[in-house]
Amino acid sequence: MANPELSREAARLFNEYKVPLGKGFDWAVEIESAESEKDLSPELQKFLAEPYFINPNPERL
Amino acid sequence: MFYEAQLAFNEGGNDGFWRFQLRDKYGRWIKMGGAAMFEFRKPNDKNVYKAKGTFQGNIRRGASIIRVGEGEQLPPGDYEIDSRYIESIKAIINTTSAKPEIVDAPKSVNPDVEKQATEREMVAATVKDLEAGDIVQQSTEEALYGQINSVEHGDVESKINVTWSDGSNYDMTLPGEQKIKVWGVEPEGETVDATKEDSIWGDAAPNERDVVSAAYARLPADMPVAAIAALDPDFATYPDSMKSDPESIKEVAIGAMQELVRKWNGSSIYDDSIKALHEVAREHFGISGASPVELTEGSKALMENKEAYAAVLDAMYGATQEMFANAGIEEITVYRGSKTDSSGVRPLSSWTTNEATAQAFAGSDGDTREMTVPVSQILSTAMSGGLGSWNENEVVLLGSPKTVDAPKPKSRFEPPTDPAEIEAMRVDAEKRAARMKELELEREARLREEAEAEAKKADESYRMAQEALLKKDNAKKKKNIEPGFKNWNNQIGKIFAVVEKKGEFGPRGDVMQATFIEKSGFNGAPRVLSQAEFDALEGETIYRGVSSEGMVSDYIESEVQYAGQGTFGNGTYNSNLKETAETYASGTGPDSGDLQARVMEMKLLPDANVLLFEEVPELREWASQKTTEFLEGYKKSGANPAEYQEAEWKLFNEGDWTNIAIMLGIDAVRFKVPLTDKEEYYTITLNRGKVAINGKS
Numbered sequence: 041m042a043n044p045e046l047s048r049e050a051a052r053l054f055n056e057y058k059v060p061l062g063k064g065f066d067w068a069v070e071i072e073s074a075e076s077e078k079d080l081s082p083e084l085q086k087f088l089a090e091p092y093f094i095n096p097n098p099e100r101l
Numbered sequence: 102m103f104y105e106a107q108l109a110f111n112e113g114g115n116d117g118f119w120r121f122q123l124r125d126k127y128g129r130w131i132k133m134g135g136a137a138m139f140e141f142r143k144p145n146d147k148n149v150y151k152a153k154g155t156f157q158g159n160i161r162r163g164a165s166i167i168r169v170g171e172g173e174q175l176p177p178g179d180y181e182i183d184s185r186y187i188e189s190i191k192a193i194i195n196t197t198s199a200k201p202e203i204v205d206a207p208k209s210v211n212p213d214v215e216k217q218a219t220e221r222e223m224v225a226a227t228v229k230d231l232e233a234g235d236i237v238q239q240s241t242e243e244a245l246y247g248q249i250n251s252v253e254h255g256d257v258e259s260k261i262n263v264t265w266s267d268g269s270n271y272d273m274t275l276p277g278e279q280k281i282k283v284w285g286v287e288p289e290g291e292t293v294d295a296t297k298e299d300s301i302w303g304d305a306a307p308n309e310r311d312v313v314s315a316a317y318a319r320l321p322a323d324m325p326v327a328a329i330a331a332l333d334p335d336f337a338t339y340p341d342s343m344k345s346d347p348e349s350i351k352e353v354a355i356g357a358m359q360e361l362v363r364k365w366n367g368s369s370i371y372d373d374s375i376k377a378l379h380e381v382a383r384e385h386f387g388i389s390g391a392s393p394v395e396l397t398e399g400s401k402a403l404m405e406n407k408e409a410y411a412a413v414l415d416a417m418y419g420a421t422q423e424m425f426a427n428a429g430i431e432e433i434t435v436y437r438g439s440k441t442d443s444s445g446v447r448p449l450s451s452w453t454t455n456e457a458t459a460q461a462f463a464g465s466d467g468d469t470r471e472m473t474v475p476v477s478q479i480l481s482t483a484m485s486g487g488l489g490s491w492n493e494n495e496v497v498l499l500g501s502p503k504t505v506d507a508p509k510p511k512s513r514f515e516p517p518t519d520p521a522e523i524e525a526m527r528v529d530a531e532k533r534a535a536r537m538k539e540l541e542l543e544r545e546a547r548l549r550e551e552a553e554a555e556a557k558k559a560d561e562s563y564r565m566a567q568e569a570l571l572k573k574d575n576a577k578k579k580k581n582i583e584p585g586f587k588n589w590n591n592q593i594g595k596i597f598a599v600v601e602k603k604g605e606f607g608p609r610g611d612v613m614q615a616t617f618i619e620k621s622g623f624n625g626a627p628r629v630l631s632q633a634e635f636d637a638l639e640g641e642t643i644y645r646g647v648s649s650e651g652m653v654s655d656y657i658e659s660e661v662q663y664a665g666q667g668t669f670g671n672g673t674y675n676s677n678l679k680e681t682a683e684t685y686a687s688g689t690g691p692d693s694g695d696l697q698a699r700v701m702e703m704k705l706l707p708d709a710n711v712l713l714f715e716e717v718p719e720l721r722e723w724a725s726q727k728t729t730e731f732l733e734g735y736k737k738s739g740a741n742p743a744e745y746q747e748a749e750w751k752l753f754n755e756g757d758w759t760n761i762a763i764m765l766g767i768d769a770v771r772f773k774v775p776l777t778d779k780e781e782y783y784t785i786t787l788n789r790g791k792v793a794i795n796g797k798s
Binding site for chain 2: 042044047048050051052054055056058059060061062063064065067068069071072073
């Protein structure tokens with residue numbers, strides 16, 4: 041079960057910064073099982089901290 | 102000897118005594134015949150002038166007649182003056198017709214006159230019995246005592262000089278035979294021999310209200326009291342509570358009748374209501390040959406209430422006839438004195454049973470007529486009905502013996518005795534009843550037609566409103582894009598344009614998804630069920646926790662559903678576990694009250710198109726595949742490279758695959774939550790119209 045605050049903030053950033061579909065699912069699974077940002081991967085932590093560094097190109101899976 | 106006399110002052114005409122007096126602008130009583138000064142304006146002249154005259158009496162409450170003689174800035178004559186502009190004065194005024202004349206007030210006044218007078222025993226006397234030193238009382242509303250200074254008895258009239266207790270002094274001329282009430286020793290003069298006719302007058306003036314009340318009691322039971330009350334011109338201004346209270350109306354009615362009596366006794370022809378009374382009497386009693394009465398607009402307006410006037414006349418007439426019947430008098434000798442030729446009289450005329458009074462009216466140059474009339478021609482006296490002066494022994498005749506052949510008044514309210522007349526009335530009554538029934542039926546038919554027309558109009562309005570709604574719904578339906586990628590190819594550009602215009606995020610959440618929802622017709626209202634209905638509905642219960650109760654009502658009632666954002670994809674998230682919903686509801690939202698009020702309990706409707714996934718990778722695969730499928734179709738549909746690139750950029754993101762699902766007509770997507778031991782499934786609802794919600798949740 042996700043941390044509601046973390047989940048809401050991640051969803052907002054996923055939309056705002058156009059997180060590619062495949063990457064988004066991976067990160068969604070991470071967020072779903074994390075109690076706090078510390079439980080997230082360094083990449084996702086970096087995104088949440090500096091979301092503008094995300095690769096803007098759509099990713100195909 | 103000392104007398105206490107009730108003196109009345111007349112102006113010598115046929116209009117009766119002036120018995121009710123007025124206060125001037127300072128609140129002082131203006132004496133009959135007393136001097137008065139008033140202010141006035143001339144036509145087209147803003148200057149205020151003053152004129153002097155003698156008070157002749159009230160024309161109505163608040164206004165009086167001032168007689169102006171020669172030497173003033175007004176032509177000689179009688180003027181109706183508002184009391185607010187009158188000031189009583191003490192000065193000698195030489196007018197051609199002012200009577201009595203005013204002289205300077207003496208300085209000494211006997212302070213004991215009232216006490217001396219009231220200690221005397223009352224006896225009957227006449228004016229010609231008065232002697233210097235006698236004490237008299239003026240018959241005004243405010244008792245005023247005076248002392249006779251000098252008396253000069255003539256053959257017909259007596260000239261007396263009186264000093265009133267307020268210091269004013271008057272010369273006045275009164276009929277020598279006028280009866281007066283005396284308290285004191287037996288008068289030395291000849292007492293009046295009471296005749297059978299005189300017996301009707303009694304020893305003292307009657308109580309006016311008692312007389313009028315007796316007449317009021319004779320009004321027919323079927324006569325609306327409000328009609329009598331309408332005689333009071335101020336009735337409309339009275340409070341509603343008074344108008345609807347029978348006792349209050351009765352008081353108003355008696356007051357109105359008293360006012361009518363007072364107006365008659367104050368002036369029989371100046372007042373509109375008296376003019377109306379004359380004319381109603383002419384018509385009601387069938388009086389022919391009487392002199393015309395110059396009707397004013399006011400009197401014409403009052404005559405619209407002629408049934409009330411007629412009823413009052415009947416009541417007065419009935420009381421008078423009863424009085425004469427009880428006295429055993431069938432005919433009576435009456436007198437009328439006039440300074441001018443007055444062979445013609447109005448429908449109601451003033452006569453007296455006292456010849457001396459008539460002679461006083463006639464004066465030395467006038468004429469006195471004597472007639473014997475049947476009492477059936479007498480409308481009223483002061484003792485019965487109220488109209489007429491007690492001091493003058495006045496009787497009010499219907500018409501004149503010369504002009505009317507003893508009319509036989511017929512009351513509308515007395516039953517006829519002639520069988521033919523009874524039969525005629527019965528036929529008339531039947532005709533009236535039939536006509537009334539006819540009118541009632543016509544009225545009912547008209548009301549029914551009107552009601553039907555109204556109902557038809559309402560139906561038509563309802564039908565038009567329904568048609569408008571249907572048209573609106575159809576218009577909405579026409580906008581709905583049918584499921585299937587090919588149906589959306591030409592819509593994508595428009596949706597992107599909406600996002601470009603409104604921004605990616607708006608009041609209803611994610612703008613792009615909100616636009617997809619709108620175009621697909623997924624904004625239907627959720628079905629709100631009772632607990633029993635909800636329980637009876639098959640399907641999995643899913644829960645959604647929100648941060649405020651307002652979001653619950655928004656979900657149920659809003660026209661456009663909120664397009665939420667989620668990590669797995671945008672939409673409205675629900676869980677099969679209530680605890681997850683409670684966790685989301687217990688976040689740091691604006692509400693901290695009832696947690697359960699923020700947890701919605703829902704089910705998908707049986708016909709909902711639901712996409713099910715047991716693993717997230719399956720969902721990811723499906724999402725990627727379907728997005729690619731759409732983009733390829735879009736490209737084939739003729740989208741240029743720029744359009745394709747824009748679509749790829751905007752749809753191949755994590756949050757937007759749900760829009761791909763919407764294009765395929767998928768109402769909800771259910772998938773198992775990863776990395777948890779719990780059997781938890783998320784359901785992302787897209788079409789609100791396929792959701793049922795427990796109304797108790």
